[in-house]
Amino acid sequence: MKKKSKSTALFILIIAVIGVLAFAGFKGFVIGGYEFKSFDKVITRGLDLQGGVSVLMEIQQDKVTQEELQSTKEHLSLRVNKLGVAETIVTTEGDKKIRVDVPGLTNSKEIVDSLVKSGNLSFKGPDGTEILTGSDVKKAIAQPNQQEGGYEIALEFNDEGTKKFAEATGKLIGQQISIYLDDEVIQQANVKMQINEGRAQISGGKQTFEECKTTAGLINSGALPLPVKEVSIDNVGAELGTTAFPDSIKAGAIGVGLVFLFMLFHYRIQGLMANIALTLYITLTLFVFVEVGITLTLPGIAAFLLTIGVAVDANILIFERTKEELKKGFTIKSAVKKGQENALSSIVDSNMTTLLAALILYFVGSGSVKGFAITLMIGIIISLFTGLVITKVLVKLAVECGLINKLSHFGVKMNKGDEKHA
Incomplete structure (x- = not known):
């Protein structure tokens, strides 16, 4: 019993x-x-259930690496989400095509214009003064932080960028440098010391490896923008x-x-x-x-x-x-x-x-x-x-x-x- x-x-x-x-x-x-x-x-509905615009973009370059494809995808995703669309779906198709689905919007011209525009990456000081641009960055990668644990973004600058960054970090010790893609902040870091060797690490916080990888991809795409062109545009009522x-x-x-x-x-x-x-x-x-x-x-x-x-x-x-x-x-x-x-x-x-x-x-x-x-x-x-x-x-x-x-x-x-x- x-x-x-x-x-x-x-x-x-x-x-x-x-x-x-x-x-x-x-x-x-x-x-x-x-x-x-x-x-x-709360469940997000796709384009076919609420209408919107589907744009297929193609990178205008003969040979595109997977890193470049993913970098361009992240760049486009950030750009189209600035339109105020939180449910945007950005996926890769084939070797150099990227599809952008934007539910709820019907102005395809505005969306395409935003996507094809080349990104403007810049490093700015606390007063908003531009320190260097994307063309000064040689590469950015996500990597483990050996000293503090977690993950960080490693930056490498070209010769011109090394000079600009050394001068800026010498003046901004204890202050913050922000990285912008167009008008949107994608990363912020405090300057601990002057950096002269042309290499820097952005650490701190609780960023996952995927978050660091995404930010590094955006920095790379800003430094080496790949031209894209719309291949097809579908408006779904x-x-x-x-x-x-x-x-x-x-x-x-x-x-x-x-x-x-x-x-x-x-x-x-x-x-x-x-x-x-x-x-x-x-x-x-x-x-x-x-x-x-x-x-x-x-x-x-x-x-x-x-x-x-x-x-x-x-x-x-x-x-x-x-x-x-x-x-x-x-x-x-x-x-x-x-x-x-x-x-x-x-x-x-x-x-x-x-x-x-x-x-x-x-x-x-x-x-x-x-x-x-x-x-x-x-x-x-x-x-x-x-x-x-x-x-x-x-x-x-x-x-x-x-x-x-x-x-x-x-x-x-x-x-x-x-x-x-x-």
């Missing part, structure tokens, strides 16, 4: 936690003046989003509802446990979309709905194996355990195959194909957790607390005298 009470309490607790998470995600709430926003308010997004959500809700009904009808109480786990899967996946900052597009919605089918498939494999064991005469506890063990290899193999296909799509594809692949990969990983862990725990607790104690609870036809399996 003690074990049954403990299992019942844990079962109710898990159900309550899943219910609270689902309510918070889909409805949102306000508590203590803080608003927990629902998914529809917002009218599509006003119909496509609600329709896709409606279709998804109907599809999920039918899946829930099928699981209940075919697997009874065990199917109910799968539906609870599936609710958690949908909620967790959308939470990850928000935290990672995934931009939801129509292909992304399609991938998400596809992963719901993948998540259900894992439960079906387990439940069918469990029914097979029950028909062999095993007790409910033994059948549940054996069913989960026997289905494990099939579930892992099928999901790994799908994951591999998603990885290939991500590395080979571009644009919306990459978005589809990322959404698919996230869904597969979370579905493995909910299918192999959450459903397993829920069914086990349901058996222990007596909620599942008949063959009919598994959707297995009963013979007389077989109402219960001990």
Whole structure:
């Protein structure tokens, strides 16, 4: 009885936690003046769901290295975000093309003019006086800080830059030098001593390696700007989003509802446990979309709905194996355990195959194909957790607390005298 009470309490607790998470995600709430926003308010929608401009830029140079491509991408990303668009998506395509998606704006001329304009990198003192320009910088790299730990940006100046920087640092000891790209500050540092050798390190703070790498790329792009030209411009009207997004959500809700009904009808109480786990899967996946900052597009919605089918498939494999064991005469506890063990290899193999296909799509594809692949990969990983862990725990607790104690609870036809399996 003690074990049954403990299992019942844990079962109710898990159900309550899943219910609270689902309510918070889909409805949102306000508590203590803080608003927990629902998914529809915080998930970023792509160009095809809210309209905007998609510009494909090409670097006007025969041979472009990966470093130059990434540097130009970061440069363009910073430049277009100065338009006040926080949801801009900048991705590379091929060896020297960069696609810039700007949701919510329709003035393509303003966007293109901003992108093709050469960047103006400058180092300024605390009074705003220009010390040196991007042409004085030889290179900038991100590297580990051997003395203080963490990461730093190492700068190397050319001959002219070395002279200018030595003179400026001699005058500005204890003061701050700021690095600007056009009118935007991308880095600030305090001068500790005069620097004469033409090399400097920007350290301090809690910058990650990726942040230092991005800043170094912007400095390099300012020092060695690569000319770019628009290859194509696509204007996407917002009218599509006003119909496509609600329709896709409606279709998804109907599809999920039918899946829930099928699981209940075919697997009874065990199917109910799968539906609870599936609710958690949908909620967790959308939470990850928000935290990672995934931009939801129509292909992304399609991938998400596809992963719901993948998540259900894992439960079906387990439940069918469990029914097979029950028909062999095993007790409910033994059948549940054996069913989960026997289905494990099939579930892992099928999901790994799908994951591999998603990885290939991500590395080979571009644009919306990459978005589809990322959404698919996230869904597969979370579905493995909910299918192999959450459903397993829920069914086990349901058996222990007596909620599942008949063959009919598994959707297995009963013979007389077989109402219960001990």
